[in-house]
Amino acid sequence: MHQTNLEPALLAISLSRQSAEPLQAQLAHALRTLIDRGIAPPGARLPASRAFAAELGVSRATAVAALDQLRAEGYLASRRGAGVFVAHNLPDAPDAAPRPPSPAPPRAGALAPPPPTAPRPFHPFEGGADETLFPYRDWARLLEKSWRAPDRAALCAPDPFGWPPLRRAIAAHLAAWRGVEDDGAPIDPARVIITAGAADAASLIARAAFAPGGAIALENPGYRPTERRFQAAGLAIVDAPVDANGLDPERLPTADGCFLTPSRHYPLGVALPLARRRALLEWAGAAAAPRALIEDDYDSEYRYEGRPIPALAALDDGAHVLYLGSFSKVFSPTLRLGFLVAPARLIGAFADAIAADGPQASLIPQPALAAFMESGGYAAHVRRMRRRYGERRKALIAALQVTIGDDLKPAPEPSGMHLVCRFSPALAARLTDAEASARAAEAGVSARALSSFYRDPGAAPFQALILGFSAFETAALEAATHRLALALRP
């Protein structure tokens, strides 16, 4: 093991309290740079966090948070009793893959670490896929293969609905994974539209499936960013009340359509019961003009016990449900690709809506993604992630039990990418979830308050924190749970 003396390099780290960037992020960035440049080589040991913090003139919490972050990113490793070391398998060389002989200096064109202008840190318990587990080598090969000698016609006049083979692959995936079929066969790929993600899909849906000035019901609590897009597109927003079983069709207000998360309510995590699904489909068909049910099936792939629940679209006769799928939860939000399945009756309206601005999704990743799906690589990755995230979920539940005990009780739904952790009466008497969330943020932990998902935070039926587990290794989840416990102390 190296016994490199890192002290001079660490002392040279300069942090600015005037910067808009938090000290912790500055520190993490500086450490990453030292490691990437080989100044802190693999195996080099870092000082204990207390000494480290003192040397740099920051609080120990800041130092711990920066070290935890780099550990979660794979830059650092720790051994019990022996301290923290620069990792031997640095992030730019995945463990399993053969490694070029001299990985130290960043290669031109490779994704080198971001420069000083760079982004916010990624905090434990934030949501999303673990992008570090994606099979990037395969993906890079598929990108190369698909663009080496592309078809001219497809480039000069690309299909505004997206790359056709990708749309076929999606139709096949939906039949196999989500029960979305047409007479036992995959749906017509002509109904599949590639989008640049949820915001793009919402803009298109507002124009294609609603009359100008129409009203859309959104789940409350629910995913607020979508609301802004529908509103910007000129729709009136009305609230669809949600109870412990999800959206309640009995209390659905007057509207021309409804946006919902039936497979796993966001953020409560419950699956909508069959009777409610049937009632919604009835509601959709009961008006003079068909109403639109927009099903956001955002993380349906991740169900850790039992069988996945078929999509609402699988119950529909193909006339009312607009199915929204995402690649963000499996691959990465950086892909900026999602898709929607439109009823046949709306295909023309979607074509018009897309013609107004042109397609917003980049074509660059589409052929590679189609090949990835066709080859089975995509399904294999989903299955691998399902196993891995299931383990992480269990690890977080265990860590919460050991470290925090009864004060935070995770909801039992064995699915998704986050836990809804309900406050004990004792904790709720001391703190609101918004206060708890603020304390966690100060400790470098991202724990969103359930009440923040309600239009009126006071309307939340209980206090809870939302903890994402999918993007972090077990050790990072445990460390973050520990910090959360400290932050919640009286």
Add this chain to the structure above:
Amino acid sequence: MHQTNLEPALLAISLSRQSAEPLQAQLAHALRTLIDRGIAPPGARLPASRAFAAELGVSRATAVAALDQLRAEGYLASRRGAGVFVAHNLPDAPDAAPRPPSPAPPRAGALAPPPPTAPRPFHPFEGGADETLFPYRDWARLLEKSWRAPDRAALCAPDPFGWPPLRRAIAAHLAAWRGVEDDGAPIDPARVIITAGAADAASLIARAAFAPGGAIALENPGYRPTERRFQAAGLAIVDAPVDANGLDPERLPTADGCFLTPSRHYPLGVALPLARRRALLEWAGAAAAPRALIEDDYDSEYRYEGRPIPALAALDDGAHVLYLGSFSKVFSPTLRLGFLVAPARLIGAFADAIAADGPQASLIPQPALAAFMESGGYAAHVRRMRRRYGERRKALIAALQVTIGDDLKPAPEPSGMHLVCRFSPALAARLTDAEASARAAEAGVSARALSSFYRDPGAAPFQALILGFSAFETAALEAATHRLALALRP
């Protein structure tokens, strides 16, 4: 030369008059499939268009249009007096590159020709880059290289303004090509924001640079799709009158900002004189709150004689001009990447605007594009295209002169990707440009009427057709000119 008998295969082509897809597109697709499957091998001769049309039961114009399209796409070649043949260098194997031994069946994952659900045909004189000339092999290699082993931190928390090295490369490019600098050095990359193209940029600008309900002046005539986006974002649209020298600052209406194309007015093609630029900058600074000048520098790279005119942003003190750049005109609209340069005073407002929906641009192509720009490959490609498009421009001018003569007179500006062809008094007496455009469309030729760019088509000061030359080879331009001449005949 093969003497394959294609008649049975051609007779088997089935076209549907019930389909929404035009017969010409169906026919082009069917032919492409025959060629791709090797049923019509390289060298095979097609029947003369008259016989071909008769066999298929379509008009000769439809058959000719489909054949022309495939010729422009590189599937077919023709020799004077000898008819039309399947090309020897099929589109999926660029001439210069070494070719795998068995190119006939489409490779899994490669961009195979689109299936029957596929897109609109690409008609001669449509605008845009010639995507077939892009160095795809280099591009594919850069994609592979950049995603083989990406940096984890950059993926988990990507910069919402885009991939930082790409933003640095853009700042360097703007200094070198467009005179946009800050005290003689490239501008701060922190001011460069990667967008998903013009529509995304317009939405962000409306939110970041205008108060809700603000007014924006748009050139009339001008690029209408932008108008819809600004309107959708809640801005009031007012008309900025344009004369033969471009936007007239003297007649600028009351507004909080102005969107313009100073380097080359769209579609008139004129460059805004320096005095008008100065007057606009004065106007922008004369109000209590700074007004925004949004400079759309959409095809400034293509100037075939003389020196490029520096951007309006190069004259600005960095407070008023929002510079919009595009990669569509150099690379391809399929990339869905553009960028904007914001004044420093608006950086925070743009960060807020992007935070609302998240970034819309895919990260996938950004590192490869950064590497392409850093390596000089991008600049070299622009220079190659400038030479090539300059030749095509000359060829189209010559073809118009030979085939149509004085009836269509191209404007002299030696720049851009299209010609503005003004009607002679004799032609204008017979046809409006809208009528001429409709006749051209029937003949499979895309020739937009100048009047269609005016809010009130009757306000156009003269009749003209807009003919794009950049995306088509000389032979295709000549063939299309011939068809246009026939379509405009009395």
